Amino acid sequence: xxxxxxxxxxxxxxxxxxxxxxxxxxxxVASIDAGDDVNVLVSSGAQVVIDFTHPDVVMANxxxxxxxxxxxxxxxxxxxxxxxxxxxxxxxxxxxxxxxxAPNFSIGAILMMKFATIAAPFYDSVExxxxxxxxxxDAPSGTAARTAAxxxxxxxxxxxxxxxxxxxxxxxxxxxADIDGVRVHALRIRGMIAHQEVVCGGPGETLTIRHDSMxxxxxxPGVLTGCRQIAAHPGLTVGLEHFLDL
Amino acid sequence: xxxxxxxxxxxxxxxxxxxxxxxxxxxxVASIDAGDDVNVLVSSGAQVVIDFTHPDVVMANxxxxxxxxxxxxxxxxxxxxxxxxxxxxxxxxxxxxxxxxAPNFSIGAILMMKFATIAAPFYDSVExxxxxxxxxxDAPSGTAARTAAxxxxxxxxxxxxxxxxxxxxxxxxxxxADIDGVRVHALRIRGMIAHQEVVCGGPGETLTIRHDSMxxxxxxPGVLTGCRQIAAHPGLTVGLEHFLDL
Amino acid sequence: xxxxxxxxxxxxxxxxxxxxxxxxxxxxVASIDAGDDVNVLVSSGAQVVIDFTHPDVVMANxxxxxxxxxxxxxxxxxxxxxxxxxxxxxxxxxxxxxxxxAPNFSIGAILMMKFATIAAPFYDSVExxxxxxxxxxDAPSGTAARTAAxxxxxxxxxxxxxxxxxxxxxxxxxxxADIDGVRVHALRIRGMIAHQEVVCGGPGETLTIRHDSMxxxxxxPGVLTGCRQIAAHPGLTVGLEHFLDL
Amino acid sequence: xxxxxxxxxxxxxxxxxxxxxxxxxxxxVASIDAGDDVNVLVSSGAQVVIDFTHPDVVMANxxxxxxxxxxxxxxxxxxxxxxxxxxxxxxxxxxxxxxxxAPNFSIGAILMMKFATIAAPFYDSVExxxxxxxxxxDAPSGTAARTAAxxxxxxxxxxxxxxxxxxxxxxxxxxxADIDGVRVHALRIRGMIAHQEVVCGGPGETLTIRHDSMxxxxxxPGVLTGCRQIAAHPGLTVGLEHFLDL
Numbered sequence: 001x002x003x004x005x006x007x008x009x010x011x012x013x014x015x016x017x018x019x020x021x022x023x024x025x026x027x028x029v030a031s032i033d034a035g036d037d038v039n040v041l042v043s044s045g046a047q048v049v050i051d052f053t054h055p056d057v058v059m060a061n062x063x064x065x066x067x068x069x070x071x072x073x074x075x076x077x078x079x080x081x082x083x084x085x086x087x088x089x090x091x092x093x094x095x096x097x098x099x100x101x102a103p104n105f106s107i108g109a110i111l112m113m114k115f116a117t118i119a120a121p122f123y124d125s126v127e128x129x130x131x132x133x134x135x136x137x138d139a140p141s142g143t144a145a146r147t148a149a150x151x152x153x154x155x156x157x158x159x160x161x162x163x164x165x166x167x168x169x170x171x172x173x174x175x176x177a178d179i180d181g182v183r184v185h186a187l188r189i190r191g192m193i194a195h196q197e198v199v200c201g202g203p204g205e206t207l208t209i210r211h212d213s214m215x216x217x218x219x220x221p222g223v224l225t226g227c228r229q230i231a232a233h234p235g236l237t238v239g240l241e242h243f244l245d246l
Numbered sequence: 247x248x249x250x251x252x253x254x255x256x257x258x259x260x261x262x263x264x265x266x267x268x269x270x271x272x273x274x275v276a277s278i279d280a281g282d283d284v285n286v287l288v289s290s291g292a293q294v295v296i297d298f299t300h301p302d303v304v305m306a307n308x309x310x311x312x313x314x315x316x317x318x319x320x321x322x323x324x325x326x327x328x329x330x331x332x333x334x335x336x337x338x339x340x341x342x343x344x345x346x347x348a349p350n351f352s353i354g355a356i357l358m359m360k361f362a363t364i365a366a367p368f369y370d371s372v373e374x375x376x377x378x379x380x381x382x383x384d385a386p387s388g389t390a391a392r393t394a395a396x397x398x399x400x401x402x403x404x405x406x407x408x409x410x411x412x413x414x415x416x417x418x419x420x421x422x423a424d425i426d427g428v429r430v431h432a433l434r435i436r437g438m439i440a441h442q443e444v445v446c447g448g449p450g451e452t453l454t455i456r457h458d459s460m461x462x463x464x465x466x467p468g469v470l471t472g473c474r475q476i477a478a479h480p481g482l483t484v485g486l487e488h489f490l491d492l
Numbered sequence: 493x494x495x496x497x498x499x500x501x502x503x504x505x506x507x508x509x510x511x512x513x514x515x516x517x518x519x520x521v522a523s524i525d526a527g528d529d530v531n532v533l534v535s536s537g538a539q540v541v542i543d544f545t546h547p548d549v550v551m552a553n554x555x556x557x558x559x560x561x562x563x564x565x566x567x568x569x570x571x572x573x574x575x576x577x578x579x580x581x582x583x584x585x586x587x588x589x590x591x592x593x594a595p596n597f598s599i600g601a602i603l604m605m606k607f608a609t610i611a612a613p614f615y616d617s618v619e620x621x622x623x624x625x626x627x628x629x630d631a632p633s634g635t636a637a638r639t640a641a642x643x644x645x646x647x648x649x650x651x652x653x654x655x656x657x658x659x660x661x662x663x664x665x666x667x668x669a670d671i672d673g674v675r676v677h678a679l680r681i682r683g684m685i686a687h688q689e690v691v692c693g694g695p696g697e698t699l700t701i702r703h704d705s706m707x708x709x710x711x712x713p714g715v716l717t718g719c720r721q722i723a724a725h726p727g728l729t730v731g732l733e734h735f736l737d738l
Numbered sequence: 739x740x741x742x743x744x745x746x747x748x749x750x751x752x753x754x755x756x757x758x759x760x761x762x763x764x765x766x767v768a769s770i771d772a773g774d775d776v777n778v779l780v781s782s783g784a785q786v787v788i789d790f791t792h793p794d795v796v797m798a799n800x801x802x803x804x805x806x807x808x809x810x811x812x813x814x815x816x817x818x819x820x821x822x823x824x825x826x827x828x829x830x831x832x833x834x835x836x837x838x839x840a841p842n843f844s845i846g847a848i849l850m851m852k853f854a855t856i857a858a859p860f861y862d863s864v865e866x867x868x869x870x871x872x873x874x875x876d877a878p879s880g881t882a883a884r885t886a887a888x889x890x891x892x893x894x895x896x897x898x899x900x901x902x903x904x905x906x907x908x909x910x911x912x913x914x915a916d917i918d919g920v921r922v923h924a925l926r927i928r929g930m931i932a933h934q935e936v937v938c939g940g941p942g943e944t945l946t947i948r949h950d951s952m953x954x955x956x957x958x959p960g961v962l963t964g965c966r967q968i969a970a971h972p973g974l975t976v977g978l979e980h981f982l983d984l
Contacts, residue, residue, distance in 0.1 A: 019449075106451055107448070108446075108452070108453040111361075111365050111368065111453055112453065114364075115357075115361045118357070118360075118361075118492060119357050122353050122490075123682070124626075124683075125626060125680065125681040125683075127681060129621060129677065129679070134657050135656070136658060136659070137659065137660045138659070138660075138661040139661070139663070139666040139667050140663060145663075163626070163680075164626040164680070165680050166627045166680075167628070167629065167678075168630075169629055169630040169631070170678075171632060171637075171671065171676075172665070172669060173664070173666075173668050174632045174665075174669035174676060174677070174678040175631050176666060176668065176677060176678075177663040177665045177666035183680075184663075185621065185668060185677035185679065186659075186662075186666040186667055187619045187668075187677065187691060188619075188656070188657050188658075188659065188667070188675075189619060189691055189692075189693035189698060190615070190616035190656060190693040190694055190695065191616075191617075191693035191694055191695060191696055191698045191953075192698060193952070199623070199679060199681055200354075200681075201681035201683035202464070202467055203461070203463040203466050203467060204459065204460050204461030204463035204465075204466070204683055205352055205353075205354040205457065205458060205460060205461070206681060206684060207357055207358065207455075207458075208454075208455075208456040208458070209361070209453075209456075210453070210454040210455075210456070211453050211454075212451060212453075212454070213451045214929060215451070215929075216450065217450035218448070218450030218451035218929070219450075220449050220450070221448055244368075246364060369928070370872075371928045371929075373925045375923065375925070380862075380863060380902040380904060381902070381904045382904060382905070384906075384907040385905045385907070385909070385912040409872070410926070410928060411872050411926050412873045412926075413874070413875065413876070413877045413924075415876040416876075416877045416924075417877070417878060417883075417915040417917065418911070418915060419911040419913065419914050419915045419916065420877040420914060420924040421877050421911065421924055422911050422912060422914065422924075423908075423909040423910060423911045423912035424909075424911065429925070430912060431867065431912070431914060431925065432905075432908075432913055432914075433865045433867070433914075433921070434863065434865075434901075434903050434905065434913070434921075435863040435865060436861070436862035436863045436902060436940055437706060437939035437942055437944045439706070445869070445925060445927055447927035447928040447929035447930055448928055448929055449928060449929060452927060460683060460685070460706055461683075464683070599860050599940070600938075600940070600943045603853075603857050603945055604945065607856075610849070610984060614845050614849065694959055695955040695956060696952050696955035696956030696957075696958070697845075697949065697950060697953070697956035698846070698952075699846040699850065699947075699948070699949050700946075700949075700950070701853070701945075701946075701947055702945070702946040702947075702948070703945050703946075704945075704946070705942065706942050706943060706944075707942030707943070708942065710940070710943035711942075713941060736860075738856060
């Protein structure tokens, strides 16, 4: 499979170039960044493009790829409903082409969310702890907020009751943030990168699912899975989980 | 639902009586132990029996229940192929009756094994740590050995490669027991009850699934789920996982 | 050593009776609870008394013990400055007698606080997670609040800077409670008993100290240590840590 | 303080140069590697040298530094009794000069070993789990073996009994390696760097001390502490723990 990388000199893009080069079934045919000629994708015969660029340029990149029948696996952020509709319009004109947009290419993060969703209705209590480096601006993390929403949804669908909590004396903030009724606790610790625990408990037992992400290299297996599956999934897909057989 | 408990004065049986009494949709109509008259099950109108007794008496209990059309949810151990065949023979004569035999009624243990099986093919490395009280005779635990076998099976089915391991100098035993190629490490620690971690790792990230079982009360939700589902599953079922919608 | 237990039929007291009986170097000579004659302590020759009773009766118990030269190891709560002054007054009249008042007899809790205090000044970041059963009224726990205060004190003494934290967008409560500048996160999870983690981090590494308390039996070793050391520590001592050689 | 770095273009050396440059109280005056002129240390006025080089060259480096009255903080390995005696001989001729040799500059690793040593005699059970990347050649790690030896020594000094262990049926290796009677379990997991847990347990409670080392940057704070303290410790010191006020 011939693969091109857009944003090839960025931190994540450089990791993706290395991951493609290390894969036996892939060939890195184009490494493109700001200022480079995007037509190299066509002349090099790229079948799939990996895009870790910037919200300002990603739409132009995708219009070019789709119009040339090149599949795209996209980790760039900033897709709203309007942008997704625009992509679907372009894809109608090129029905064999696939575009995968994923907010998170870490397979561990996807499995953690999947397992939390399965487990949540079986337990009386479910809470989330996330731990990140202290230069992070938002608390809790987007992944923790998304996990909380999925847990709340799964419990609502199963008719699960509210979580038991007899707290009557609380120092403000001790019980964490409330996201759709799920408590989320955010630690900011030097030396940490991105870590999350989902803690579930019932009578006499607890189940804990922990994901530790130490390095951007963790996106590699997910992005390569996206490249390998994209030809079989023409049209627009949002979320790598749709390509994993869970 | 009218429920009887066999082995009602044993440690687990007593917990099960308490769990039935605490359930809104169940009534405890018979609490039977060695020396008691088993016909009380019939006279009390029990629809389901929970059996936590002994391998020596469980077959007689089940023959009685099946012949009277009483469903059975069984946590007693010692079922081999011969015994299971015998049960299937009896159940042919009473086709509306269900018997559930489960080696483990902890929902957390079942979810841990399920999640380990799903995750295993996505990672380069998977190992198991189990921690139990120091009066345990076998190492590793049956649950850990079973989890290792399931992981090995899932990886074989997915065509996963062998685990990477460059160990060339080992103090004997450091790398644990090898069960179907999966390394299992057993700790014996005073104060612990029954705990297990499945540790998975790939480039730049790890996923850990941990189950902590502190109390026999942890069997309660699984046994009650068995009681509620058994009427819809006539015949013999081995393993509570078949009653959970995973 | 001849030991008496006051509050012998309470949950903790019963555990203490069992712990004394299991110790090779001790003899349980009196098991007393409400309504029993306290003079049995004298007639049985008790040298040390263990008191897990109630704030309403503990002062009368201690006045009796001190006046008869019987040492006391006390887990009952409710000691304020006035009560401690009263005890010191009584002990002046009986200078060979020792009284140990301790808010926590768990050696693990004491070691956790000690280690957190030692480690805190070496790290950029320190936060606390505590996990308890969902019937607990206060959040965070008294032990977590005390640990936070000790960490803050140790860092102040060492001239440590404030913790780094770039959080600019927070869902209310996500960053936990602020106790003397230390963030504390409280989870309430069915199946848990009493658990605490102190998480420390610096460039490229983290250190985590975790204490899991599963059972009142955990007070046993600390109370027995108190009994064995009390004769060597006449007068009033507050806190078991003063009897441990840390 | 004027600091020189030997091995400045190696992976650890480069991190140390960055750490010195980031410190307000230090100036990086010489960055030397193979082929560079070591006399720059003198001409630049270096007061302390950090050496992360190679066993083949470290003795020549230290002879030069000691003879010029430059203190040395050394992370290079390969020091045996003969080499240490040689260093002491050289230092006698230059009594105001200090040399610190440390097998581990991670403060977290030192604290973990210190805390394990303090805690070990208070518990019935103590075992070690270490987790490393799968390209590591030795199992268990040197740090785990050293921790086990320290635990065994502390328990011997305290007269602690053997660990309880009723294992009668073991799959070979399940209970780990036996180092001075302490069980050590080694996991090899892709995505992990260097991690260790010391698990202690007594009646009803456990205490776990975990150290996670993610990055060579973790040596920085320890090496800088060594540089700041070395002038106050003339002569030879082995082990950074002697410079920390624990």
